[in-house]
Amino acid sequence: xxxxxxxxxxxxxxxxxxxxxxxxxxxxxxxxxxxxxxxxxxxxxxxxxxxxxxxxxxxxxxxxxxxxxxxxxxxxxxxxxxxxxxxxxxxxxxxxxxxxxxxxxxxxxxxxxxxxxxxxxxxxxxxxxxxxxxxxxxxxxxxxxxxxxxxxxxxxxxxxxxxxxxxxxxxxxxxxxxxxxxxxxxxxxxxxxxxxxxxxxxxxxxxxxxxxxxxxxxxxxxxxxxxxxxxxxxxxxxxxxxx
Amino acid sequence: xxxxxxxxxxxxxxxxxxxxxxxxxxxxxxxxxxxxxxxxxxxxxxxxxxxxxxxxxxxxxxxxxxxxxxxxxxxxxxxxxxxxxxxxxxxxxxxxxxxxxxxxxxxxxxxxxxxxxxxxxxxxxxxxxxxxxxxxxxxxxxxxxxxxxxxxxxxxxxxxxxxxxxxxxxxxxxxxxxxxxxxxxxxxxxxxxxxxxxxxxxxxxxxxxxxxxxxxxxxxxxxx
Numbered sequence: 001x002x003x004x005x006x007x008x009x010x011x012x013x014x015x016x017x018x019x020x021x022x023x024x025x026x027x028x029x030x031x032x033x034x035x036x037x038x039x040x041x042x043x044x045x046x047x048x049x050x051x052x053x054x055x056x057x058x059x060x061x062x063x064x065x066x067x068x069x070x071x072x073x074x075x076x077x078x079x080x081x082x083x084x085x086x087x088x089x090x091x092x093x094x095x096x097x098x099x100x101x102x103x104x105x106x107x108x109x110x111x112x113x114x115x116x117x118x119x120x121x122x123x124x125x126x127x128x129x130x131x132x133x134x135x136x137x138x139x140x141x142x143x144x145x146x147x148x149x150x151x152x153x154x155x156x157x158x159x160x161x162x163x164x165x166x167x168x169x170x171x172x173x174x175x176x177x178x179x180x181x182x183x184x185x186x187x188x189x190x191x192x193x194x195x196x197x198x199x200x201x202x203x204x205x206x207x208x209x210x211x212x213x214x215x216x217x218x219x220x221x222x223x224x225x226x227x228x229x230x231x232x233x234x235x236x237x238x239x240x241x242x243x
Numbered sequence: 244x245x246x247x248x249x250x251x252x253x254x255x256x257x258x259x260x261x262x263x264x265x266x267x268x269x270x271x272x273x274x275x276x277x278x279x280x281x282x283x284x285x286x287x288x289x290x291x292x293x294x295x296x297x298x299x300x301x302x303x304x305x306x307x308x309x310x311x312x313x314x315x316x317x318x319x320x321x322x323x324x325x326x327x328x329x330x331x332x333x334x335x336x337x338x339x340x341x342x343x344x345x346x347x348x349x350x351x352x353x354x355x356x357x358x359x360x361x362x363x364x365x366x367x368x369x370x371x372x373x374x375x376x377x378x379x380x381x382x383x384x385x386x387x388x389x390x391x392x393x394x395x396x397x398x399x400x401x402x403x404x405x406x407x408x409x410x411x412x413x414x415x416x417x418x419x420x421x422x423x424x425x426x427x428x429x430x431x432x433x434x435x436x437x438x439x440x441x442x443x444x445x446x447x448x449x450x451x452x453x454x455x456x457x458x459x460x461x462x463x464x465x466x467x
Contacts, residue, residue: 001352005341012340 113205135185149195251303281459296320325353329400339385369398
């Protein structure tokens with residue numbers, strides 16, 4: 001009897017029942033969706049870089065610094081001097097540091113100027129090191145190491161020649177075409193922005209922007225966009241921040 | 244005595260200073276058919292609600308069929324009402340999306356000790372004797388006319404063969420002819436089952452159908 005009453009009652013107010021159901025399902029959908037996105041964002045954020053305690057950059061917003069240095073989103077604001085980098089690295093609290101220089105691109109993929117410290121220390125996810133599927137870290141000034149997606153999409157192999165462009169646009173009018181780079185290594189997929197990055201030596205970046213002839217014997221690096229110095233311990237890094 | 248009220252006082256919570264009911268003593272014997280009349284707002288419906296256990300009085304004793312209604316809790320009162328009291332409301336209070344038969348069956352599911360199979364038979368018997376045509380039985384009650392709804396309401400009140408039938412101005416929306424037809428039907432059924440009837444109306448023209456006619460003011464002292 002009560003089931004009959006309940007079902008007839010529901011049928012009698014079909015409209016509001018349907019609307020209620022819809023409202024509830026939308027609410028649940030939104031709730032679950034947001035929770036999912038939150039979790040995903042958290043996971044992807046946490047897995048993009050690991051083992052780094054401090055990111056040092058030129059004066060800018062902290063979010064902007066994080067976005068362009070870790071996620072390769074947006075443009076770097078300014079460089080810090082090489083002396084500053086050396087000063088940071090010299091601090092006894094710093095166990096290692098990776099300098100990063102940004103601002104060039106190739107077919108829309110960001111170019112990162114760095115040192116071999118990148119391949120020694122950079123890790124992502126649960127402290128996983130980046131690995132090579134082909135080749136080895138760069139040694140010469142005009143060597144380049146490609147992220148897996150770059151190599152796959154653009155069809156590059158070890159020994160391919162690539163020309164970098166000034167600026168970040170896909171179509172650039174100022175190509176550094178007098179200084180082509182040679183691919184010496186291709187990284188394994190990581191699922192992070194590393195896959196979409198072209199890594200070159202800092203000297204290469206500098207040489208490209210000067211009119212120096214190829215094969216600089218005593219090239220000095222003037223500035224880097226960002227050194228990423230991870231610290232031995234958090235306390236020490238905090239102390240350095242205040243200094 | 245079927246119904247006995249002793250020293251009953253009642254006031255609504257939002258107007259506690261005005262005591263709407265103040266009855267020293269009032270009783271109805273078994274089989275009596277009482278018409279209580281009085282002007283609108285004089286507390287007639289309140290009296291019925293107190294008698295039927297829908298409202299509890301502030302002080303005093305309400306005894307129905309020898310059982311104290313005022314000492315029962317809400318659940319016990321509901322069960323008692325389902326078993327012993329038939330109620331016809333002023334606006335019938337039928338479930339609008341159920342049909343006549345279902346409305347009557349619903350009332351019987353609340354009463355104890357009824358056979359499901361016999362209920363439908365009794366319901367159709369009642370509807371027959373109240374002159375509700377069979378084609379109206381399966382329509383939702385919201386589609387029935389006032390007169391038909393009224394008959395269904397009576398049938399629902401009588402399905403559990405209650406000892407007491409309480410009717411709250413069910414004739415107020417009827418013209419004189421329909422009213423008389425309706426009362427003849429109702430009192431015929433009541434007499435058949437020797438049900439005690441308390442009927443409330445402001446209309447004294449129907450006084451001839453009742454064994455006792457009383458104005459509410461006769462036994463209710465209003466204190467302001």
